[in-house]
Amino acid sequence: MNNLIKFNHLTLNTLYLKFNQPIRHMTLACFALFISQQQVHAANSTSSSNFWSKSSCVSQFYKDTPPYLVKDSLKKNTTPICFNGFNVMYSGMSKTPLWSAEHLTVQRLSVKIKRQDSFHEEERLNTTSRSTLKDYRASGYDRGHMSPNADMPDEASQYDSFSLANMVPQAPKNNQEVWRKLEEATRAVVTKQKQNVYVVTGPVYSNQKLKTVGNGVLVPSSVFKAVYYPETGVAGAYYAPNDNSLKVKVVSICEIEDLTGVNLFPALSESVKRRVYDLPLSTTDVKPAKKYAFSNLDSKSQCANEVSEADLNALKKQFTAPGRPNSNGATDSFVGSNIVQMLKQVVENLLAFVLKLVKAS
Template sequence: MAKKRTSSKNVFTQLLGQNGLKIVLGLVASGSFVIAFGQEKISQWISLPSSSSSSSVCAEQFYKDIPPFIAKEALSKNTYPLCFNGFNVMYSGVSKTPLWVAEALTPQRLSQKIPRKDSFHEELKVPSAYRATLADYRASGYDRGHMAPNADMPTKAAQADSFSLANMVPQSPKNNQQVWRELEEATRAIVTKQKHDVYVVTGPTFTGKKLKTIGDNKVIVPTSVFKAIYIPKTGAIGAYYAPNDNSLKVKVVSICYLEEQLGMNIFPQLTEEQKRNIYKLPLNANSVKVHQEIPYGNWDAESQCAEDVSKDQLLALQKKFKTDGLSQSSNNSESSQSGMDQSTLDAIVKQLVEALLQYILQLLR
């Protein structure tokens, strides 16, 4: 006697009857899971524009809303002004690092404690030809050194932005992990202990004829790193300047000294007299005392300060940074997604699919 065939439709009906509720619940739950999982994973590769970003928010990171001004023409080649959550960057497509990173630190901002969550990623707002990649840093012997520190960030969005390679330079391990960490802690201590607003400009210097590079994209290794600070309430001003090596050396210099090394005007809003002052900036957080202002050090009469910038030039720069910095986020969002490496896309899709299947199987058991 011939066996009665069970149609695929009947099998599906039986399965649906037996597991229908689980399947429906599984699909609903897993759909929500994938959305959350996908957003977290994708955010590691894509720095999405924030709805809170605006020209005024960008400008707030600069003292009196004016960015540093690049005086050396060679430095201006292939530059990209980028407005992030909590900091701004002038990125160089030549060095494939920032030229400067600006932050406005306030007691309120630093009262927000965000647990660190690493999410190093390429900056897709920058064209691929001018972009540093994670592979460039891998096994290079250099750290991915934050210029705007993760610990300065007041929100998760700002923290995610801080892990963009547009905010990184190849930094010597001891310089990054010891000297620079202590200087970052000292800067935050000025804000939190003495309740001062502090304007900070941080970045690399490239001096000498033969500069080392890392990776296939030839990311240029800085010869030194700097952190310039200005405290409007007290007038205290100066800059940390450290060779990018494992010597653990660091010195405090004037803004004029720094401008001479860099070929840019760090604080165009300030007078030459102000920028020649050198205050005794603390080298670690323990040196910052609650009721003791930063003492005056000396006057730099030797360094060549940057030339004054005309009002028209400053207004043009301010407008350009606001316009270009914001348009990088919106105009390049589509091209950034399409320009993502295929291997990155494949990895994201694979992880999402595997997570979805595993989640459904767990629900059906």
């Protein structure tokens, strides 16, 4: 990064000496702004990295207990990643997350930040395992967030939410209509009813013959969002086919566990995970005093097997704070890669602006 700043400082110096006084002054002003942005961003990134400590990683899980891959076939080539504001279990086989977990609170959602799209490849993953921007290009599928951008309370979390490690290929209408409304409804329960919620979102690969996009990125047959509101004990899951049918239904957590082979909430009892409630499908269904009625008890689905305390503790240790190595030895490069990418963009814009002034003169 220092070399990048040094190089562009020399470039700007050359421009300063070469052109007339107004352009010189404009160049220096732009460069001063550029340097100040880097200092502020570096400070913010460091602050964010310190804030999301290891304890903050596991706090995204109900009772600090991460979802557990019960089906052995799912465990091959997986990487647990602690992002700012959410966690992911990434699969190098599907090149998607198997789940993405977050804890939404009234305080967290009280912070509103402007959306800034920054889709990017996850540099913590090796090149053979990670999905790329090219994989999604002209695929017919959206880059579908599992933990959504609108849930994020700061710029570092927002940036992380645009990592492709948090994305699955999602049918456009499913992503932009069905899923958007469910995400909005979940946030509305938190903000209007003052209920915190634990959320686990992910893909379902249940078809015998699955589609792929790009270089082997699996397209989910369906997507799910499991929720648990500890203040009221309400639990359940949204389940939607990954197509443009606009279909969605509310099911038990056990049904999703049966389909995925993942124990989504290991700290929840089976009796809670079998319950189905009339969860809201859009913000219009969310009223400040409205209670969600119990619908039925799922007695057919096979709930995920219980997980031993030793296995859960071992998994918990794999979720380390951003900026530190994860269990597979890959380094979390959020701060470095984020700053370098922003530096490149600012420098390119700055030089383009100066060249325009040169031509105009």
